[in-house]
Amino acid sequence: MSTDPSPEPTGTTPSGAGNPMLFHHGKTPAWALAAKWILIALALVLCGYIAMRLSDLGYTMWVVLVAFVAMIILAVYGTKRAVPMKYLLPGLILMLGLQIWPIVYTGATAFSNYGQGHLATKEEATAQDIAYSVQQVAGSKPYGLAVAVKDGEPVATGELYFLLTDPAGKNFVGDAKGLTPLTDPGVKVESGSISTAPGYRILNLREANRRSKDLANFAVPTANGGGIKASGISLAFEGRPTLVWDKKADTITDSQTKQVYVARGARWVPKDGQGQPLPVGWKENVGFQNFKTVFTDPTLRTGFVKVFGWNLAFAALSVLTTFILGMLLALLLNDPRIKGRGLYRSLLILPYAIPVFVSALVWQSMFNQEFGLVNNLTHLNVDWFGNTWAARSAVLLTNLWLGFPYMFIVCTGALQSIPDDVMEAARIDGASPLRMLRSIIMPLLLVAVGPLLIASFAFNFNNFGLIQLLTGGGPFNTGNAQIGSTDLLINMAYRLAINGTSPNYGLASAVAIIIFFIVAVISLPGFLRSKALEEVN
Amino acid sequence: MSTAAVPDATPERSPGVQQDPAGTFGKVWWKHLLAILALLFAIFPIVFVISAALNPAGTMSASSLLPRGFSLANFRDLLQDPARPFLTWYKNSLVISLLAALFSTFIGACSAYVFSRMRFRGRRAGLMALLLLQMFPALLAFVGLYITFSKIGEIVPPFGLNTSWGIILVYLGGAMGGSVWLLKGYFDTVPKELDEAALVDGASHARIFFTITLRLVTPILVTVFMTSFVGVFGEFMLASIFLTNADAQTLAVGLYGMTVGNTKFALFGEFAAGALLSAIPIAALYLVFQKQLAGGLTQGSVK
Structure with missing residues (x-):
């Protein structure tokens, strides 16, 4: 306890619930024990069922894993040992199975040619x-x-x-x-x-x-x-x-045409180079081939650089524009002389209270060239989704609308926490409002919201939904359906894997792994400096 | 993680401010003007959707910023559309968000309790690993998730692609890491003496957890529940990869389907009605829990 630096409970900590004096008889009630064993039994039955299905379908290796999990469940919950594990196990299993395994599997896929035409052994x-x-x-x-x-x-x-x-x-x-x-x-x-x-x-x-x-x-x-x-x-x-x-020779011979096929590039190709390869190829390890493709394939390479540049600009500009508008509004409404501030504030955060998919789709319809509201109101005739820069402006404008209320809320909070006496002292010293903004308000504000700006950057860097819902990554240059002008890297990977006519999981995984590294580089400094690390007690 | 103070997004009632003396308005009128301009920017798309939803002619060409008429025809068409099971989408969205948020809050609370109250080997390393893992959003592993779940569907069909349970499981992968730091911070503020007193009285760790700790941390549980509900409700990428069957889809995927292709102009009224109805649960949550959500915002959840 003495090493615990956490603040003493303050007025914000609720109290009054749960009176410890109630526990005179420390025996676990029978219904709780029964419930516990029923849950254990259910978990084991589920494991048994999964193991049965696995062995029916011939996945023997995985049966062993399921049996192992079942044993751990029994050992953790059936005995009085390993108390912390009793609380951690469900989350741990879910995390290992559904967060870490997919990452590892994506990594492994990045080194294979898994995809259309290369699905089987x-x-x-x-x-x-x-x-x-x-x-x-x-x-x-x-x-x-x-x-x-x-x-x-x-x-x-x-x-x-x-x-x-x-x-x-x-x-x-x-x-x-x-x-x-x-x-x-x-x-x-x-x-x-x-x-x-x-x-x-x-x-x-x-x-x-x-x-x-x-x-x-x-x-x-x-x-x-x-x-x-x-x-x-x-x-x-x-x-x-x-x-x-x-x-033995690892060749295939066509008994009618006498054509001989050899295994090359994960499919059977004619030995003499004449004619078509056989239609079905297999999955195999291709080493760094996918990464090489990303960086050397002519369309992908230029596309990748373009997409990466726009991706950075999009994330940075999104943070910048939303922060500036949010901060200005927070400063504007931080004046106690304005009546109805509460109403202004409640209405200004309305965009934040609407699910992004709804707002993004509504904005998409508003940017329609013929019938959209934006062109109607401004009497313009901009083809918002047909022109690269128009589409990018549309994306940024939409994201400004979606994101400024968040910045407004956090800036308002940070402004209200600046002590009055500091401001008072500056005023007495004769500082102009502009000087106070520059020397007092901004530094304090940035310290408070800095980590949130980084988090917002990291979030927008992978803001798949906004792009997919608004532009679908388009407009696409003629002849290249893989790289769109408003594509983020994640949208590009998605299209390679899922949306295209011939899915290439290997290549898509390679792009995802590259994004992993970029995200790591971006967030590592923040992670290293994170205060949370020093305070683990 | 953040050091920001909890902002107060609710209407301001500062005690130090007196009624404005007459004449102040002359000095701040320009601020009102700017605020009103910002307000117009904030609400015009919302006004537009409402107009479009109530517009008797349900096409995009007939849409306008201000309502031209009043009719519930679009809502009726939407609910009776045989090709678009809107009510099923609605049910799916609510069920998936509710269950995923409930489970992930519970799993997060369990982990936070252990990390806050117990000392064991690997505790520090575990906390760090969880923090590190949060740098990599689950959606980057979508290829691995997709292939894994298409296999799971072969083995245990109720948990495969195109099932509510499957997508709930996907969302639960990050349940432990997503909120454990936020929760642990709050758990640390609950005095340990309460636990110790209960322990002396012979209560088990489970009893302390369920009857004392969980009650004392209710505010943060509400915050975590709300943020994960809102997050899952609006999640689009994984839902669109996993849920390709009309009957299995969520509102996000279903509504998106209404805005692609050649039918989008004719369907616009129905879409607007659907958009309005889809926004209701989240907007209602915001109104009711404005303060908790604003508190959660500064702790690192970003929309």
């Missing part, structure tokens, strides 16, 4: 390539086919499944790994192919046509080394592959 990818090469064997019977995605998956991008009905009327589900019988009684077959299957959303003709490119590259491997391919969208056939994988 080499074995799986090769099996798909071989299955894709099947040619129909004369006389083989066709399957009835329904193309489907899992329920809840998006029709346009979800993983494809073949719902197959063989000539004998038996039903199967086929995916990139193979065939499994479909015995659900809810399955209905109409005119030779499945029309309803619980858990699957069957694509109609139009939806299936939109995915014809995916369908052309899709085949279900069968047990005897062949594959099932679609022929149209309601028929499929089984056939023998023309490709043969010589595992």
Whole structure:
């Protein structure tokens, strides 16, 4: 206790609740014990369920981890030992699993080529390539086919499944790994192919046509080394592959064209350099290739530098403009002679009380060129989202509106905490109002709000939502759909990973890791100087 | 982390100020003028949304700053729109924000109690690690989160992508680190003597935590709950990555969907009505808890 420098409780500390004199009988009530054991049991049942599912799906390594977690839960909560851990464990598990693991995993992905066309292991990818090469064997019977995605998956991008009905009327589900019988009684077959299957959303003709490119590259491997391919969208056939994988030499030979393929750049490419590589590549470690791409690929490199520059400027200007407006308003309303200050203040912070997604979308509509309010009121005809600098001004203006109330609130607070006698003394010494602002108010204000300005900079540096909701990163230069004029680095990474036509998780992770380092460099000085560190007791 | 004083955002009632003598207005009228200008800047978008929501013609071309008519047609269209389950979005947003805020406040309070009251090995290192971790926002790890949760969905479907539980879990990843410093600071101000007296009387650590400490720190719990509720309610990036199904989406993702594509001009009235309704929970919280939220602001939560 003697080393505890925390301030003695003041008037702000609530008191009166919880009278310690109530604990004459120190026994834990029975219901609390029961509740504790029920919770432990529930946690263990959940662990057991997850372990079961994991082992069903073949993730043996992870079963061990789940069992380990279950043991820790039992050891921490089932015994009287490790009291601090009893309070920390739930948060710790969530933090390790959902904050640290994703960071580590993102880091690992940055060194791989994970993405569209490189999603599976080499074995799986090769099996798909071989299955894709099947040619129909004369006389083989066709399957009835329904193309489907899992329920809840998006029709346009979800993983494809073949719902197959063989000539004998038996039903199967086929995916990139193979065939499994479909015995659900809810399955209905109409005119030779499945029309309803619980858990699957069957694509109609139009939806299936939109995915014809995916369908052309899709085949279900069968047990005897062949594959099932679609022929149209309601028929499929089984056939023998023309490709043969010589595992020892690590080559693939096409038995019909005699073309030999070798593994290069995580896919099978023709040995003589003539012709197309096989469609499915695999995931592999590519070292620093993604980072190299960011800094050397002509479009990405210039784009990256441009985006980085704008990113810095955006964050700095956002902090500067919101701080200046907020501070000026705080100074303006810090005059006791103004009547109705309370009303002014309450109304001025209104923008802060509205969720950002609402405000950003409303501003987006106000900047519309033809019908938007901004052009209407000012009688301008600016194409706000079509011109680089107009779009950037629109972004900054919107962020000023969103952010100045915050600065207004913190500046008002800081101004009110400046002691009156300091100001009085300066006044008596004959300091002009401007001099007082420069020599007394500003230094005290900056000391108080300085850390918040840094925090605001760090926040705006990754202000994904504002940009995405307002401009979507645009406008885009013609011919380059990857780099927008108002893109922040995080928006660029997002587009590379999620939003593009061919997601490249590896490259996106590399950009995210670069942002990590930039953020670290920006916040490290603040972290090192942070008072909190010295005061840990 | 911050040294800023807690600002007072509520209407000012300084005791030292007398009623303004007549004639002062002549000196400060320009300040009123500037304040009114700032006020117009602050509220014109809000007036615009209200006008657009009440506008009988629900298109963007018919919108204007001041209302041209009064009609609830846009609200009716919005609630009956078969392609946009607005009420489901609303429910999802409220459920996700409420549960995520509740759990994260509780987890934060548990950790803060330990770090404030107990001495154990790794305590200092743990606190530092938590502070360091806060420098890296979760959204930077979105690739790892996305791939992880698409796998989780395979194994335990109720926690995968496109589920409320999945996104709640994502938000809970930072529950411990996000608020532990703020909470610990407040826990430190509650006198330890209360705990010690209870301990002497034979109360267990759990009993002290639940019946004494948690009650005494209620104000900071309210602040943390509110800030995390507001934060989750407005979170867009992870929600838009995780929730692609219309029925699983939150207001942020759903409303965004109404403003992209060619239908945005025709849907503008519906969008404005939706925007207005979406703003209500947060605006109401601000009005009721203005003081707590203003207090939380200076402690490092930034919007």
